[in-house]
Amino acid sequence: MIIAIAAMSLSGISCSKKKDAPAEAKHAYPYAIAATVGMVADIVNQVAGDKATVNGVIGTGVDPHLYKPTRNDVAAFMNADVIFYSGLMLEGKMADTLIKVGRSKKVYAVTELVNKATLLEPEEFKGHYDPHLWMDVSGWIEAVQAVAKSLSEYDPSNAQTYSKNAARYSEELKKLHEYAKRCIASVPEHSRVLITAHDAFNYFGRAYGIEVRGIQGISTESEAGLEDIRQIVDLIVSRDVQAVFVESSVSRKNVLALVEGASARGSKVRIGGELFSDAMGHSGTYEGTYVGMLDHNATVITRALGGEAPEGGMNGKLTLKHE
Secondary structure, X not given: OHHHHHXXXXXXXXXXXXXXXXXXXXXXXXXXXXXXXXXXXXXXHHHHXXXXXXXXXXXXXXXXXXXXXXXXXXXXXXXXXXXXXXXXXXXXXXXXXXXXXXXXXXXXXOOOOOOHHHOOOOHHHOOOOOOOHHHOHHHHHHHHHHHHHHHHHHOHHHHXXXXXXXXXXXXXXXXXXXXXXXXXXXXXXXXXEEEEEEOOOHXXXXXXXXXXXXXXXXXXXXXXXXXXXXXXHHHXXXXXXXXXXXXXOOOOHHHHHHHHHHHHOOOOOEEEEEEOOOOOOOOOOHHHOHHHHHHHHHHHHHHHOOOOOOOOOOOOOXXXXXX
């Protein structure tokens, strides 16, 4: 109940601030933006361009479901002119901090304007939406448009620039979306089973036509039990699944337990690679961008499950070795 109340409060931050926003405001450039997770920081950076500097608060390989803000994080938010977060309860433990800074800062959720009919609402998530929308590139394009709208509200004099940047970047994302669809479609139909550490890939599965099973639930706050692992081992054995996947921001122990459990039953399954779920790759790398993150995931999954995808990915820029 506390989480739900916090989520409701967060959803109202942008709305309450919008009513008081002046029609026109003068800003010093570049102004400062703070963003929670890397997937948000990257699309905000693409839309803002040279009008702002973007500081990502939650670092590489960090699980946002469990992350608690530090003093430095609070300082980063307070020193920013504008703040962006994902929303849909992804940053649950940051709720109080975002609510507090929202009293004096512009705070926007990039998922605020997404068509709710496109959001998944798993039964096990207690009536809330699955927050991992970025796993469907077409859904994250809607978030890009929301960023452009929010920045145009904050800085109306550059609204045209934000709109153009969003349109340009959206075209790049459309190509990524089509690439992912082609890749997964090349996997033999009986092999289109994606087993990962936690349930972060449901949007990916829906968008690209692959069955998805996570050991843990939507949030990594939930713990996987022996029965959860046994059920997925049953699936691996019955479907002759060849590869399972670890995640960069989640412990490997449960996935390794699957491999051991399947082996004990005479079924050989390997680790197909490390995927990016709730965090992107290292800053300064291709995989440290949203495009690189999804390019990596689609490419690694496809190749591990017997499909066809270039080793270097859509743009030939992948740098991480596939397991």
